[in-house]
Amino acid sequence: MTALWLMLLIPLTGVVLLAFIGHHRHAGWVNIILSSLSLASSLWLAVHVLANGPYLSPSRMMYIDAFNVYLVTLTALVGLTTAIFSRPYMQHEVEARKIGKRRMRLYHSMYQGFMFAMQAALTTNNVGILWVAMEGATLTTVLLVSLYRTPEAVEAAWKYFILCGVGIAQALFGTVLLYFAAARVIPSPDDALLWNVLYGAATQLDPTVLTLAFVFLLVGYGTKVGLVPLHNWLPDAHSEGPTPMSAILSGLLLNVALYALVRVKMLVDGSLHSNLAGHLMMGFGLLSFMVAGFFLHRQRDIKRMFSYSSIEHMGLMTFAFGIGGPLATFGALLHMTVHSLTKSAIFVTVGHAAQIAGTQSIEKIRGLIRTQPTVGWGLLIGTVAIAGFPPFGVFTSEFLVLTATMKSWPWLTVPLLVGLGVAFAGLFRHLHPMVYGEAPEGQVRVSANMIPVMVQLAFVLWLGIAIPEFLSKWFEQATVLISGSSPL
Amino acid sequence: MSGLAAIMAGVWALIDEAPTLDQLALGLPWLKWHLRIDPLSGFFFAVVGLLVFAISLFTPGYLREYTRHDRKLSLAALGLFTGLFILGMYLVLLADDAFVFMISWELMSVSSYFLVAYQHLNAANRRAAFLYLLMAHIGGLAILLGFGVLAGFGGSFTFEAMRATELSPVWASIAFALAFFGFGMKAGMVPLHAWLPEAHPVAPSHISALMSGVMLKVALYGLIRFTYDLVGDIQWQWGLVMLVIGSASTLLGVLYALLRDNLKRLLAYSSIENVGIILSGLGLSMIFIGTGHDVLGVLGLIAALYHILSHALFKGLLFLGAGAIAHATHEYDLNNMGGLIKRMPQTAIFFLIGCLAISGLPPLNGFVSEWLTFQAALQAPALESGVLRSIIPVSAAVLALSAVLAATCFVKVYGVAFLGVARSRRVAHAQEVDIGMRLSMGLLALLCVLFGIFPSTVISLIDAVPMMLLGQGPPSVAVHGWLWLTPISPKVASYSAPLVFVAVIVVALVSYVLLHARALKIRRAHPWDCGFGSLNSRMQYTGTAFSMPIQRIFAPVWDLKEDIEETKNPKQPLRTEGIRHQLQALDKSWSRLYEPIGNLVLTTARQVSRIQTGSIHTYLAYSFFTLILLLWVVT
Amino acid sequence: MWCWKPGAEMELTQLSLYDQAVLLFAAAILFTSFIMLAQARIVPMIHTFAWQGALLAATTALVAYVTEHPHLYISAVMTFLLKALLIPWMLHRLAVRLKIHREMEKLSYPSMTLLAGAALVVFSYYVALPIIHLSALVTRNTIAISIAVVLLGMLLMIVRNKAISQVIGFMSIENGLFYSAVVSTYGMPMVVELGIAFDVLVAAILFGVFFFQMRDSIDSLDVDRLNRLKEADDSSLRAPEKLP
């Protein structure tokens, strides 16, 4: 169906196109246009899927159901807003002589390349292709992380590359094992990696192999999700790359990795009749959640700080998916959405803040509200939202997750609450001096387009106050897919 | 001033409806939000409404000051957050399921946090705001967990389901403990009070009034709703805990208040004291209910409710007064004030009424509620357990002690601030504040007097609440008409505020008239100065000096940092040229409770951050061993 | 948990020639991994890696021949070109251009490392045991070997501190994966394999780019120098606003 192909082709053309004209003054606009086009097509797709159910492309290459279609839309949306933000931002970087023409070309074309990889990973029906796309995502972003060529940037990129590479290699091994198990029950080897086929055959797959496979996939994709102790690449990559990169890494890449993990879990649950996968995910999730909360307290770099908060939230989602059950799953899905909206909004704001202060060091950023109220308030409100204060959506999802936890694992609520408290303290102790207080010398206003931020935060607010009908139906379908029963 | 509009709107809605709402109870589900108003919330609605109304009168005049001071402070933000804050409180009162409750609860917290952080140029304010938000967050989580326990058994987050559920005593106690922790933190009970004296003073005064006067009450509303309404079967152990903590808060609160010289800080601490009194009342009623004496339970509950009402009034009044003083003098430090009674006579009168009321002196409203609390305490013999019978009177004595200490405290405040002579130039040239501010204070003062003189009438209105919660009203509060207040029976105790009031006035007048039958000329003269030269303002007793005896008696309560430095004359080393004395009385809860926790978190963070060494080998080793471990686990 | 059931016994004599060959290749590949682990010089290491690739290609070809999976021939060729020729050549060229081709790398505890490697082999055998009941013994053992190769590759990356040897470790992990894919499931679907090959190629190129970036920024390929970004030092980190 056309929408689907459009959605994949647009970024692909973008890669080529921008590879040549990426340095042009209007490349930013091109980027925006492309992103908005893919958003449009993804919406088209979404409408289509919502209207007449899951869609399997004729070649059985693509498979769209409620779970990934909303991620597709989300990805496209965040991609667009980040593109809007990245235009003035990169302009500013160019004027600041931080990067030259070649790197601008690289940046823009890789931006689209990344979007392509994301969408491919989401829409593909083939576990192998999913892996390829994930690796592709790493490859496209790794050069962007080292875009500034500072020693730190290179170091970050190297760590990102090696750690994710090794991780993803393990994921591949898991995939091989999966294939190995599937090939024995599925006649034609070419089908043995297709999601829809696998789900059909889930119950016959051999448990022991699948357990091994899951371990490898967990470690592999878990590295990308940023689960402690596999998270080490994440804060480096987020803090050293250009901010739009951080925004889409935090807002999208982690989500997609988690998506892959959940897909696999669905499969493994079907085969194993224990909840092993769930327990593993809960363990990792909880660990990441707590540890990240403590890390927040010791940050000096603003982007690093928020990347740790991403780890924290990914941990929470992993935990929730691990619990399984309709309520938790619903909460986790909602959390995926609100988190990527809020977090990308925050990163956008942080980018402006860093440009205002001319540094990312928390000690140097002061009195934003005085210097540029919109940015200051944006950062403040965004952080309030991400910290899980109502009426923002993050609260709603955390509320659901907590409730689910309390139903099935009452005693785990205690570490959860402690973690929330610690993380909260960690965020705000740093945030306060940044937004409040008297502005230091030499802090200048920058041209910041805060509209996308406001839009996204407004979305989050909306989700917090009332989840619109179609969305809730959407989530519900996805929940049914994943957990097998409906929360409502 | 959108906020002001919001305020007015909210208030007018109330002024019309509050009395009617008191009776009717209606529920309206909207989307997923269940809203409901019943006598309990109606009562609190009335309280909130009254204060909000008064404050909305106060605000315009007061805010002019801010605009003049600092152009960059946006009044729009202030108004907006004020509006949200009030909206949040209303919603909390209306909420009929845990979800809405939590949302509006946190809305209240967050918006008030923004208000606390409003004057953020001052580092102390930022710190206060941070602390406030942090503790509000933790408290909120505890409450959420408490609701979770109820919902876990009730199967749904609507209050209906929660009311219906029967909890096992253990789980009920856990739920209660959580809720008590959360709401108590918000209400500022010791030892979870630390945020309160930090946060309340730094907000603009009308906001402080709202926070101290109303927000604490909303927290108490949550507690009452949760305990009496949702959990239902109350156990007397809870009451005991509450009573003990309440008494502790009362005593410590007032003691801390006594040693403060910053007016608003002092008021904030005294809020802690009053919350303590209210908690004691609730604790008593819970003890009685838990042991099956519902009638007495009602008495305690009414005492608590009445004190909630009174405290809202006089604390609001006092904070507004403080605001007025600040507005006229830009001073918060008592030791720079003095003689204001001549500069701002009307404010002085209103403030005096507030002081009398908060000191629990007849015939004002503060006294009524304390009287009721004592009456409740005196019914201890009705209890079976001797332990309770002996604990309750002791707590009553503590209550008495703190009442007098409060009186001391406010003698200090009034005496130092309004009486004597000005201690600083700006105070000496203070001007009376504008009509709106005076009106609002006047209104509150009037209400203080009225509610003091006609308690029976008020109580017969409050009756609806225990009616709803416990299914029965107080036995015979007003059986003998509006004139007499007889909580149990006229035999046991009776108090006729109107007569008392009238009598005092009459006697005073009579003696006055008698004495002025022969008009003796009154001669004005200098005060007696023991024959040394004329007295100057620095010879007056300062606030610090005033509270010194108390401070010496209860020394262990504070972390006292006292330093006296004498500047000697080099030529004659025996002669002291000047002497500086400064005293810091720090809140012990800091050194005992909060700093340890903070340090714990920091150390943990430091330990945790060890794992991120920066060496890629280590990182690879992590994923390596994770893999090995998992493989080993699963096979 | 595992006992020698009749039929679970493995006498080389009972196996087909093909299986024996596969096992032989497996052993050889494992051996190459060990060589790389022990090898301190850069260039010989690259050569060893090339040999591993070659062996892999040979295995693939063999499997293709025996099991008549024509597409495996393609992947065999692809593997040979990529893993045995192109990438080693690139690496070698880089090494020369970066003037590190004569360097000796200082190995820490070489003997310990080798022992650890041996332990890993045992471990992966132990991990692979449960698969006994659903596959031919050969497959199971080759899976064990491939797990071992993967783990050895990681070990290599952990103990070496030259960027280039890390890359080699990374690539040998890929080899292990590919090996398991070939022998246990006769290769992946074609599209997947193409994708994988493409990724590996791009990765290899990017590594090349990175070497230069690293040399420009920290003028060395010593990954130990990459330790600017970390949390764990107490002196320079202080809490911005002390908890009140």
Add this chain to the structure above:
Amino acid sequence: MNTVALEFNLDWLMALIQTLLFVAMAPLLLGWIKRVKCHMQNRAAPPVLQPYRDLIKLFRKQTVIADRASWIFRSTPYIVFGTTVLSAAIVPLVAVDLPTAAIADVIVLVGFFALARFFTALAGMDIGTAFGGMGSSREMMIGALAEPVMLMAVFTLAMSASTTNLSEAVTYTLKSGLVLRSSFIFAALGLMMVAVAEAGRVPVDNPSTHLELTMIHEAMILEYSGRHLALIEWAGFLKLMIYMVLISNIFFPWGIATELTAEALAIGVVAITAKLALLGVVLVIWETVMAKMRLFRVPQFLGFAFLLSLLGMLTHVVLETGG
């Protein structure tokens, strides 16, 4: 109907008379105490009526007020006097069951004292001299320590009589006859010590000194003169008397009139006079043997009083109700 109304009025009349009697007798009591004291310290004793003379003299004298004084300073004497008289009105002197007793109970009584103290302290600070502040501060401290003791003592009583209404309490002890209650003994002792402290007598305070280091109550009212001073003094007398009446009538209520017949009232008057005279002697003896104590020994003193009344409470709970 008519008779009822009449009776009602009679009650109120009696109450009024009793109050006036109370007010009138207060200086007399003080005179008596002074006289006995002088006898005991064998000094030349002033006549019993001396206090009246002093008051009259003061009323005649011209009033001088500091120029800084605000209206608080001027109105305080009246307020203090008013509250004290009112509290006198609710204490049963010669007869119980008078309507005034129902207006307010013992807690309110304490409240009145607190009110009076509040205003006195304010007045002390009004002028802004060092003495005034010092006096107020000390007075409030003593009050703060004394009040809980008093309440505890009263609570002991109230709990056994299960009422806080004074005349009810009196009738209760009257009915129950002579019972040896350890709790009452403790409470009575505690109450006496409080009375000493509150009425500003030795050893806590010495009404007859103006040495700035020692004076407490006097320091506050230092600035008063003329009729204001007279009112405050009078209120002081009243306060002392109220305490003594309380002690005597609550713990030894015998002789107090229970119905409003002439002879009962006569007996009541005689009884109370005797009791007060006796108590006065006791007080004098106490003051003669005791020495004025340092300000910061007062807390120990009152602490001991608190201990006593606490003991009273506990013995009541433990020994007498058998809970």
